[in-house]
Amino acid sequence: MIRAQFAMVINLDKCLGCHACAINGKKVWTNREGQEYAWWANVETRPGVGYPKLWEDQERYGGGWVLVNGKLRLRLEVEKKFKPLEMRDYYTPYTYDYKALFAPEVGEEQPVANPINMYTKKPMEIKWSPNWDDDLGGANIYGKADPNWKNIQASIYMTLRNIFMFYLPRLCNHCLNPACVAACPTKAIYKRKEDGIVLIDQTRCKGYRYCEIACPYKKIFFNWKTGKSEKCIFCYPRLEVGLPPICVETCVGRIRYVGVVLYDEDKVxxxxxxxxxxxxxxxxxxxxxxxxxxxxxxxxxxxxxxxxxxxxxxxxxxxxxxxxxxxxxxxxxxxxxxxxxxxxxxxxxxxxxxxxxxxxxxxxxxxxxxxxxxxxxxxxxxxxxxxxxxxxxxxxxxxxxxxxxxxxxxxxxxxxxxxxxxxxxxxxxxxxxxxxxxxxxxGKDRWVIPTRNRPPRLASQRIPSIQSS
Ligand code: SF4
Ligand code: SF4
CATH class of the missing domain: 1.10.3650.10 (nitrate reductase domain like)
Incomplete structure (x- = not known):
């Protein structure tokens, strides 16, 4: 069976680390209660620990697939470790007391906008953020902890003379063999047959969070307000009218490319x-x-x-x-x-x-x-x-x-x-x-986006939820 799949390419040779992709993705999709900490698109600096912290360490998070006697098994299933992520694995989301700047009281000192905890609404001290180690900030600590030093003597490269860095923008990979889909007990996560985009049906999701552990890229985000999981949707409402995902369209470096590929589903x-x-x-x-x-x-x-x-x-x-x-x-x-x-x-x-x-x-x-x-x-x-x-x-x-x-x-x-x-x-x-x-x-013609002129689906035709079936 041949299927079509949307795919993206990101050229790391020219990424500026400007975070426009991440900020625009946040503004469009997760700028709301319950998703304050969530960055469907984010940009990391390497060497570094990334977001959430050390997400590549599967000993710690138990994501992805492993081969057992030649057969693919979810690591989560094999190791039977059920440990959803905690806020400290990400960061405590904060905003600033902008009122102090816009309407300052008359005084002798410059007004300052102090950080405010987005959950408690109280002043807080910032100790971590989604890009805390940006531009090698604290590289002597965080750079060394990067899990990609396997078979390399990190200390050689973590000296002033030899240090290097590059940016790693990330999003859900809309995988062909998605661990998140396989781990979902309610079949709320599905891969769209028409273009391979991986989505979560919010009416089916029960917030079990197996998907969050199973995704090795840690691109499933639990919404504490709704009690359900969410993830990058590859901006499918934009694709359906011929527009690229927002992270692609707004990429300042013009280094993100989108197109479809045909693949053999039977060989996955x-x-x-x-x-x-x-x-x-x-x-x-x-x-x-x-x-x-x-x-x-x-x-x-x-x-x-x-x-x-x-x-x-x-x-x-x-x-x-x-x-x-x-x-x-x-x-x-x-x-x-x-x-x-x-x-x-x-x-x-x-x-x-x-x-x-x-x-x-x-x-x-x-x-x-x-x-x-x-x-x-x-x-x-x-x-x-x-x-x-x-x-x-x-x-x-x-x-x-x-x-x-x-x-x-x-x-x-x-x-x-x-x-x-x-x-x-x-x-x-x-x-x-x-x-x-x-x-x-x-950076010309960076996306080629076909659309399907499908008729609107009536509410009565939608897939029944677990509750109603
Ligand atoms: S959430 Fe995205 S990146 Fe993670 S396993 Fe599912 S499809 Fe792949
Ligand atoms: S907007 Fe483009 S250049 Fe800027 S950080 Fe994102 S991927 Fe890199």
Missing amino acids: LEAASAPEDKLVAAHRSIILDPFDPKVIKQAKADGVPDNFIKAAQESPAYYMFKKWEIALPLHPEYRTLPMVFYIPPLSPVIASMGPNGTYDAKYESIIPSIDEMRIPLQYLANMFAAGNVDEVKKALKRLVAIREFFRRINVEGMSKMAAASVLQEVGLSIEDADLIYKWLAL
Whole structure:
């Protein structure tokens, strides 16, 4: 069965850490009682501990899937640890006493807006926030605690001379094998068949919070006011009228891309059960070529509309994850097959990569240069490839080759044909380079969003709730 799925790509090489995505997501969806602490979209600094604190530590939180005798099982089910998150795992949400600024009493001192606890409405001292370790604030403590230091001596990189940083924007990954859906005892969480968006039916949700533990990315948020769970909805009301999610449209760096991909639903479990070092390749293998006549025929037979198939042929997500292999999933070892992908960061200025501060244009120099990059490859591999360094190297090598291709043309005055040898070495064509340049450098046409003209569903046609069935 072929299905269409919305997917996102985020280019970490150019993320500014401006938090516009997070702030706009909050303003649109969670700026209300019960969700004060919730950031469906958030931005973390790495190395760091993230939000909620140390969310990648599955020994602590018990999320995702594990293989037991070759079979996929929820870690939650295997370990039988039921420990929903507490407010201290996130932070105590606060606002400020703005009245003190807008209508200050006459006095000798500058008016100050003190922080106010959003729950108790009383003054409070701020001790943590959703981006407390932003820009390496307190890196000597929080950076070292980052779970991605596996097989790396963190202390080498946590010195002033060697320190590095990049931003990691996050949201629900609308996974192909979502642990949250599998963990829900009331079947309130479901994956929309038409486009793969994972949603929670608020009438079915009983607030058991199994989903919150099962999601390894900690992207389910319990609403203390309604007693139900909530999550990122990929801004589906916007998608349905052809608009991108709000975090994408408002991205200041123009580094978020959205499109649909076609995938083979029958191969999902097999891909999610692959050996750890093959997980990225297995994930890619179930994303189908939208130009293949056999795929098109089967997709039509399976009910994928023509405009979705056409959109899949123009999808930045298809090209970046599947065709060019320059984008990678976050923590594939959780085995949920996430559908938000990341272009890994290339490290600071390319001019510092080669000897004498110059960049050697010869292909032979690309691999050693990548090996010498400031951000350790193993660190990126632990984050985006279940430790498989080759996957990260492949992506970075192609990104470096693209830069070198355009440098040859724009700095050395070479023709495209003459400059293209560097592309051939990494398996890219001039057409690929032009498209990559348009998307990554210029940030044009960042989303391709097909819509379904479906008739409105009557209230009486909605799925019955647990109470009424
Ligand atoms: S990221 Fe978490 S909440 Fe989102 S679909 Fe995957 S498992 Fe579910
Ligand atoms: S809005 Fe874009 S550039 Fe700014 S932090 Fe978010 S993803 Fe990065």
